[in-house]
Amino acid sequence: MTIDLTGADRSMLLFEAGDTLVETTSPRPYLHPIRSPGGTLLTEIAPADHPHHMGLSLALPDVNGNHFWGGKTYVPGRGYLWENRHGRQQVIDVRLGRLGEKHSSGNVFSGRSLDCTIDWIGADGVTQLIEDRSITWSGSPPGASTTMAVLSWSSAITPRHDAVISTPGARGRVGAGYGGIFWRFPRWFTWEVFSPEALGEERVNGSCGEWITMHAAPLCASQAATGRPGVSVVLRQRGPYVPWFVRTSEYPGAGPALAWQESLRLPGGRPFMFGMDALILDADLSTAAQVERVLAEVGWGQ
Numbered sequence: 001m002t003i004d005l006t007g008a009d010r011s012m013l014l015f016e017a018g019d020t021l022v023e024t025t026s027p028r029p030y031l032h033p034i035r036s037p038g039g040t041l042l043t044e045i046a047p048a049d050h051p052h053h054m055g056l057s058l059a060l061p062d063v064n065g066n067h068f069w070g071g072k073t074y075v076p077g078r079g080y081l082w083e084n085r086h087g088r089q090q091v092i093d094v095r096l097g098r099l100g101e102k103h104s105s106g107n108v109f110s111g112r113s114l115d116c117t118i119d120w121i122g123a124d125g126v127t128q129l130i131e132d133r134s135i136t137w138s139g140s141p142p143g144a145s146t147t148m149a150v151l152s153w154s155s156a157i158t159p160r161h162d163a164v165i166s167t168p169g170a171r172g173r174v175g176a177g178y179g180g181i182f183w184r185f186p187r188w189f190t191w192e193v194f195s196p197e198a199l200g201e202e203r204v205n206g207s208c209g210e211w212i213t214m215h216a217a218p219l220c221a222s223q224a225a226t227g228r229p230g231v232s233v234v235l236r237q238r239g240p241y242v243p244w245f246v247r248t249s250e251y252p253g254a255g256p257a258l259a260w261q262e263s264l265r266l267p268g269g270r271p272f273m274f275g276m277d278a279l280i281l282d283a284d285l286s287t288a289a290q291v292e293r294v295l296a297e298v299g300w301g302q
Contacts, residue, residue: 003094005112005137011037011149011280013137015114017091018054024082026070028089029118030057037139037147038282040231044186049251053184058155060179060258062166063087063129066122069179074168085123089131093117111138111150120157128163132156132271147282150298153181154238154275157266165264167257175205177260178245181276183235185252189216193246193254196288205246206260211236212244213291214254217284230284234291236300239274 001017012035021027025046032043032055043055052059052070061069066087072080097113113136120129134154139147169177185191193201195209204212215232235244237256245257256276258264266272279298285291 001091001094003096003114005114005135011035011137011139012039013151015135016055018057018089019091021054023086023088024070024084025052025054026059026068026086026088028054028057028059028068029091029116030054031135031151032056034151034280036231036280036282037149038231040282041186042231042233042280044184047184047187047251049187050184053182053251053253056151056153056181056183058089058131058133058181060165061168062164062179063120064122064163066124066128068120074171074173074176076171076173087120087122087128090119090121091116092119111136113137127160129157129159131158148294148298149280151278151280152238152275153277154273155181156271156273158271159266159268161268163266163268165259165266167259167263169257169261170259170263176245177206177243177257178255180242180245180256180258180274182245182253182255183214183233183278185214185233185254187251189231189252191216191248191252192286193248194286194288195244196292201246201248204244206243208241208243210241211291211295212246212254213285214248214252215285217286230282232281232283232285232291234279234281234285234295236277236279237275238277242274 003015005013018029034043059069067085068087073083095115118131122128136152139149167177167179195212198204213234217230243260246254
């Protein structure tokens with residue numbers, strides 16, 4: 001199942017149910033392609049380095065012993081091994097709508113929304129979590145001073161019974177507490193990352209900045225000479241603030257990490273809510289001051 005959420009501007013977003021993915025990827029719904037208003041592709045699926053990375057998706061390495069991330073499982077003292085405990089996320093209900101809102105800054109954004117219910121089914125066929133997910137995709141109108149797209153993602157996961165969410169970071173692998181909403185960026189760009197307080201992967205990874213920015217300059221001098229800008233994606237969390245998981249050297253990806261150094265314990269029957277917003281611009285924002293000016297323009301800085 002594919003649902004097109006593309007708006008009136010040139011930005012693009014497709015929702016894929018993921019029901020045709022192979023078992024070892026921990027099949028799940030994902031967003032791909034995501035394109036900037038200028039047409040730049042900002043997601044990658046099934047890359048050679050990590051075939052289980054799927055555009056923008058919600059993935060968790062371990063829920064009560066079930067693997068919802070894809071690929072191998074981290075085993076302390078032994079590294080990554082195939083354990084064949086992969087679960088899957090099954091979309092069981094989808095509701096579509098339209099979005100039209102005026103931000104506090106005065107800017108008017110319009111687009112589409114998608115709400116869905118997802119059944120997280122473990123390797124043994126037993127449901128571990130029920131998720132209610134909401135996604136909105138909107139763009140600034142033609143003639144706006146800055147052309148941008150806004151993606152908002154909200155999730156509420158409710159365990160059927162008491163649940164323990166774990167990660168390699170919670171099992172002792174330093175700097176690898178990944179698990180949550182995760183954006184896999186295309187590897188054919190040279191990406192850099194910064195936050196209000198830090199610059200570069202080593203310092204941003206594991207930090208708890210209010211926002212982070214992934215940006216890529218024009219690919220080469222000839223491209224820069226044509227006036228084609230770079231691209232920037234500003235990410236901010238909604239819900240409990242947790243450390244950011246970031247990669248730019250081995251591969252490009254980023255997202256909030258729900259269980260960075262300690263397992264997350266959730267009581268059965270009680271929803272746990274979190275989310276992430278993304279501001280996408282065809283511009284090479286390379287300083288915190290530049291980002292703060294844009295955030296103020298869309299009302300995020302207030």
